[in-house]
Amino acid sequence: MRDKARADMTTLLEMREITKEFPGVRALDRVSISVRQGEIHAVCGENGAGKSTLMKVLSGVYPAGSYDGEIVFEGKPIAFRDIRDSEACGIIIIHQELALVPQLSIAENIFLGNERANRGVIDWHETNRRTEALLAKVGLKEPPTTKVDSIGVGKQQLVEIAKALSKEVKLLILDEPTAALQENDSRKLLDLMLELKAQGVTCIIISHKLGEVRYVADTVTVIRDGTTVSTLDASQGLSEDRIVRDMVGRDMTHRFPDHDRKPGETLLEVEDWSVWHPEHAERRVIKDASFTVRRGEVVGIAGLMGSGRTELAMSLFGRSYGRNISGQVRMDGKPVDVSTVDRAIGAGISYVTEDRKSLGLVLDETIRFNTTLANLDEVSSGGVLNRNEETRVAEKFRDTLAIRTPSVFQKVVNLSGGNQQKVVLAKWLNTMPEVLILDEPTRGIDVGAKYEIYTIINELADQGKAVLMISSEMPELIGMCDRIYVMNEGALVGELTAAEASQERIMSLIVNK
Amino acid sequence: MATVHSEDIAEPAPQSGKGIREYLTSHLREYGLLFALIAIMVFFQLVTDGTLLRAVNVTNLLLQNSYIIIMALGMLVVIVSGNIDLSVGSVMGFIGALAAVMIVNFDQSMIVTVIVCLIAGAAIGAAQGYWIAYWKIPSFIVTLAGMLVFRGLSLWLLEGQSVGPFPREFQLIANGFVPDIFPSGIGTTLAAIFDVRKVNVLALATGVVAAGALVWIGLRQRARNRAYGIVDEPRSFFIARNAIVAAAIIFITYKLSTFRGLPNVLLTMGVLTVIYAFLTQNTIIGRRVYALGGNAKAAKLSGIKTERLTFLAFMNMGLLAAAAGLVFAARLNTATPKAGFALELDVIAAVFIGGASMSGGVGTIVGAVVGAFLMGVLNNGMSIMGIGIDYQQMIKGLVLLAAVIFDVYNKQKQG
Structure with a gap:
């Protein structure tokens, strides 16, 4: 199988010199990436490097015209107006946050927006029959009528892939698919990717986990600060150190800082x-x-x-x-x-929660607001807040924890994951635990x-x-x-x-x- | 969000023309609301041949909207906490009925009546808040039930009749004016200068002091921001905005001073607005309400007693609804079973027009008050023009929709 895939390695997708600007920020600066037919292509980079933006450009979330550069898919230049356009071409993206409706069944989710129906009346027999076939492909044995909220995250991920397969996918994009998965579930998912590859589906995987990248990827493109840093070919051997070095722009022989406790x-x-x-x-x-x-x-x-x-x-x-x-x-x-x-x-005692977005932060509020939230007594007297004191505290933590932000009045929703996590840490360190x-x-x-x-x-x-x-x-x-x-x-x-x-x-x- | 809170700003210093434009886009909502109010007032002033801003009409406008504004203060807190209260119109009517029955039928003194009514309002709010906060029953449902229950209770209490009139001292809650404490000589002199019949010096002085205080607070905040290196609103904007607001306040109080002076209700309203603006922006409890509405789970895990906070928000709402009920009854000089019917919608609309978010965590007291005024001016202006109630309803509905669409559009554009 592998040899067959190698044989017809023509270029499926070519993104040339993509530049995307947001007010005040150049998120992508002439990024180029070339994906061959039938390969698994990993895109690596630190958070905020521009991986997700690039995928949003590709899938039409950012419509043609809102970026500069050229996208060629199957030899033809393309300009998507929205996600539906890209899906019609066979480019399907599975986001980190799964887009399933928990209260609906697996079958209903898979054919959501694409219902098997006759004049508006759903053909349940056909729906369930096809769902079973799709589930078999991804290795799920659940009945199609199972509610999505009754299966685990790992299986939900597989349902998402089955949903993608229902749409004649040519290029499957997985954005950090294993972020929420356990080791054994991750392994299953990666094996499924290899199997899909054998069936001729081309995949782009965005991942932080270099072990996984090494396991599945044929090619790795590393992006840093909105530009392409390197493209590495797995046939020449992928070294994690090399990828890490390219991602962070410096040598990183130690993944963990030295400590002497x-x-x-x-x-x-x-x-x-x-x-x-x-x-x-x-x-x-x-x-x-x-x-x-x-x-x-x-x-x-x-x-x-x-x-x-x-x-x-x-x-x-x-x-x-x-x-x-x-x-x-x-x-x-x-x-x-x-x-x-x-x-x-x-x-x-302080508890830094697992899920910083839903349990740790008030996202629409500022760094200052979040930093002082668990210890407002410290920055107030008689129940009245002292804003200057708050600012001082927030700036102290910004400096000691190196939170990268123009000011502590920035809303945390605009920060990268790492900086958000530092704000959560700041909030708890401020309670002097x-x-x-x-x-x-x-x-x-x-x-x-x-x-x-x-x-x-x-x-x-x-x-x-x-x-x-x-x-x-x-x-x-x-x-x-x-x-x-x-x-x-x-x-x-x-x-x-x-x-x-x-x-x-x-x-x-x-x-x- | 009529006032511009400089701490919301994170963009680099707007110095160039582009900077100012960026600043304006990111604060379009606040300026938009202020200018919408001004534009509407100018419009009605023109089409009603100056009737809108006549002294007697300005006084009326304030009295007519006082109870909506009083309730909007509580509703803002409830909505920021991520809830809603549909029962306020009914509660207001019920408290009015209670006051009428106590005073007219049972000859209770005014002090006793007012105290009992306020306690009853707080208790009603607490009862509803209990189910919402501790039993996690959606506020929409609890207060929908409350709306029916208290509407029914008012009917029962009044036995379907209107009860009134109230003694004069009670009417003064709504229709009284603060006596001029300045020597009458000053008033006469000023009247001669302005070429009007009379001038209530207290009213005018209050306006001047209030305007001065606003400007002073703004300047102080600005100076402090500069000391902390916080980027602030461009100087020209700051001056223009403050000049407009100060001029408007002085103008309104001047108009009032040439009529009967400072209404008791305006004083109550003003004091309450200042208190609640302070509570929401500058105190721990206010900050926690925003955190609760912004992310209830994160707030709870930060040691905030979210249940108690929700409970208090509703109790406070009940208290303010009671206050509004007293003002309303005193103004009408009678309690009717229909009092406050559908008023909750005006109150909620005012809060949303003022920039609050349905999902909680966003909104300001000043915004809600300006939103209430905007609705009030619309009502009043259209009535003067003789526009039918049918068109009035449609126009008000569209204004609410437009305000919220504007919010959503603005948020999307900012990404």
Whole structure:
């Protein structure tokens, strides 16, 4: 199959010298990219480098005329007015945020806007029959009538691909398809991409995860600051270091900053922590979890999605999750009250949420607004805010955390993922916490910003704070943590020191339970 | 958003002509509202041959819209918190009925009546807020139910009849004027200078002081912004905007001073507006309401007691609806079962015209007040022109739609 695909490697898509300007910003500056028929082409770059803008130009989100440059598809110059135009040509984009209607069935979603119907009356038999065929292609065994909200994110992603396949796709664009997926789901998705390639579908994949890029890509185009930096061919071997260097514009031999930690006294002790599901009263989500974090220590919690990591953190933080919570929380050996969020904050605990956009930030407000939100008392007297003091606090964090913005009056919605994450961190550091719980602190942010976040975490540990870090990326936990607890099905099933930890050992602890 | 809050600005300093244009586009909404109000006033002033801005009409205009403005203050808070209150018209009518029954049928004193009515209003708001905040029942439904319940309660309380009239002291809530505390000599002198029959010095002085205070606050903010290196509105805009606003305030109070002076209601309204503008912009509780409406989950995880805040927003709304009910009853000098019918829609419209967002987190007190005035001037101007109620309704509806379309268009353009 592979050889056959190689044989007819004609150019399918050519984007030449694409320039796209927004008021005050040149998002793309003469970017060129050339995609061959039947290949998987990876587009890499830091957040804000212009990858998504480029894909929006390609798929007609930004209509012809709003950018400069030329797009040639199947040998013909094209000018799309909107997404429907590009879909008619067989260019289909699957966005990071899935565009499925959760309350509708798989079949209804797949044929949404493209219903199998006779004079406006839907032919359910035909719809379900074709859906089954499409689902078989992507390896899903769910009945077509299953509601989308009853399947996991990984399977939803596959439904999106099935939907794309229903439209005679010639070029499939996947924007960070594995960002929300677990390792095994990601692997399945990548294998599906390879299979589609074998069937002759050309793919563009945008990804931060270089391991995945190496696994599937035939060609890699690296974009930095709105320009094409390099185009690498997989047949000559892809080196992650080379890609990273091109992405960030500097050498990056260490993915994680050096650290030399000297953990002190035990600060946080959690004992026999049990949490029941908020709706299903009989389900115990967290089972007798006990753990400790010392001052100046970074402790990781590894586990699959759904293993209860986030639920553990949220239940500790002011009972934001679950009910019938039992167990003891002690700090410096003394019991503390963490029964509401403001008590938890008062006790010196901060929780940086997993999903910064929906749980961490008020997006339409400014950096200043968000920075001071969790500790307004500090910038006020008698309930009246002191705006100057607020500005001073926000600017202090802008400088110490290197938040890249013209001013603290910028709305956070306009910031890149990495900078948004820094604003969330600023908000929590402003509460002057002793214990920081970081839930997926680097999700969806680029390599350079990750490095900066790691550096900040190290500094916090050096200041004597206790850091509890939840992550789906095992290399990140192994690279950053002094100890790692492994969680599975709501219980802590193992504990590894930094020296012992490896991906294999973590996985085997999860599997052997 | 009639006032320009410089802290919303993030663009580089507008110095060139292009800079000014950029500044204008990003603040089109605030300027737009102000200029729409001015344009409408000029238009009606011309087509009504000057009737609109006659002293007696200006006084009337303020009295007629006072209860809408009072309720718009509470509604702004409710809408910014991400909710809506459909019951305010009915609650207002019910409180008016309660006041009438207490005073006319049961001979209660005015003080007792006013206190009981305000407490009843707050309790009604609290009762509705309880279900919305702690039981998470959508505010649309709870207050729709409330709208029916309190409409029915007013009917029951009044037994379907109009109850009145009120004693004179009660009527003064709406129809009284603040007595001129300045020596009458000054008034007569000024009257001679302006060549009018009389001048109420207090009214005029209040206007001058208010205008001066606005300009002073603006200048102080500007100086502070400069000290912090915050980019501010171009100087020419600042001067023009302040000059217009100050001139308008002085002009209105001058008109009032040549008639009967400063209405009690205007004073109440002005004080309430200042209090609520301060509360929403400068206090912790105000800031938290914006956070709640902007992202309720993030607010909750930041330690904000979102339930209590929602509850308080509705309780406050009930209190203001009660205040409006007293003013309304006193103005009509009678309580009728139909009082306040469909008034909630005017109040909600005023808030949205003033730039608030349906999804919460956006809107200002000053915007809501200007929005209410805009609707009031439209009503008043069209009535003077003798336009039928049918056309009036259509025009008001289209104005609301246009204002919101303008918002959405503006937001899209800014990306």
